[in-house]
Amino acid sequence: MTEITIPTLGHLPQAAAQVAALLADHSIVVFEGEMGAGKTTFIKALGQALGVADDVSSPTFALVNEYRDGRDQPIYHFDFYRIEDPSEALNIGALEYFDSGYLCLIEWPSRVEALLPPKRLLVTLTVTGPESRLLQLEPLAD
Incomplete structure (x- = not known):
């Protein structure tokens, strides 16, 4: 397991770059954390690290x-x-997305656990202060 400490929001780009470097082996990345832990905020920073120009x-x-x-x-x-x-995820073609080989970033994966491939990267965000977070990255496999 890899741990990355994010002391402030200003450190998000560096943390996102570290995670981006680990994505070569993972097309499915699942994000766990309590409501307000910053899953979407981190995914925005990760998108920037990957060169996403869109909002x-x-x-x-x-x-x-x-x-x-x-x-x-x-x-x-x-x-x-x-x-x-989980049938709602099936109705939007989630399995086709997951099987595409392209990067899938998934918030609240526990709601579709049965549909997820066994090989994935689990990213857990833990609130450690008003702006600080701990990221734990754990590769999962069958």
Whole structure:
């Protein structure tokens, strides 16, 4: 497990660059953390580190947003907070996204746990202060 300390919001770009460097082996990245822990804020910083020019925002109501990275490859950003049943994720084609080989960034993955591939990178955000966070990165496999 890798741990990255983020002392202030100003340190987000460096932390995001560290995580971006680890993504070569993972197309599925799941983000766990309490409401308000900064999952979407971190994903915005990660998008910038990957060269996304678009505004990265939470797909809370759309369930998925698509961005393009600096190599013009798609990045899919999911927020499953509002779904009641994994079938809702199936209805938007979640499995096709997950199987695409493109980067999938998933907030609230526990709501679709049964649909997730076993090989993924778990990123847990823990609030340690008003602006500080601890990121724990754990590769998971079957």
